[in-house]
Amino acid sequence: MRSIWLIGPRANGSPDASKSADWDLVAFADVLTLQRLRKAADLHREDVHFRVVTDGDRFEVAWGKLQSFGSLIRWGWRQATETEAYYTEARWAGPVQNGDVERNRRRAIRLWQSTESKVPLSSAKGG
Numbered sequence: 001m002r003s004i005w006l007i008g009p010r011a012n013g014s015p016d017a018s019k020s021a022d023w024d025l026v027a028f029a030d031v032l033t034l035q036r037l038r039k040a041a042d043l044h045r046e047d048v049h050f051r052v053v054t055d056g057d058r059f060e061v062a063w064g065k066l067q068s069f070g071s072l073i074r075w076g077w078r079q080a081t082e083t084e085a086y087y088t089e090a091r092w093a094g095p096v097q098n099g100d101v102e103r104n105r106r107r108a109i110r111l112w113q114s115t116e117s118k119v120p121l122s123s124a125k126g127g
Helices: 031-039
Strands: 003-007 023-028 048-053 058-063 069-071 084-092 101-113
Touching (some): 031 048
Parallel strands (some): 023 048
Antiparallel strands (some): 003 023, 003 101, 048 058, 058 069
16 A cells, blocks of 8 residues: 545535544555455444545545445546645535536545655656
């Protein structure tokens, strides 16, 4: 595992963060690590949504009640500093049948980075 990032209300200082018991994490690792995390049931917590980016773009959920896969490119993920990144969150702005989508720019905070994976920011591919 190369790094772990906090996203969602807790990373953005949202008033909802204190009400939410959930932790939304994104880790940058490889496919083998993702498989191991899925099997490590003793690590699984209902209040943690854990996504793993395996190729610099595509992510899958290791555990949690979320969509099983996604793309950092679709999120518009951009690392701004060594410890901060930004992405776009899209949500329905009313009933789904209306088709109105609200997009908000959100912040991600790096919680941990492997000392073996320090990559200069200019050459980092999403994390």
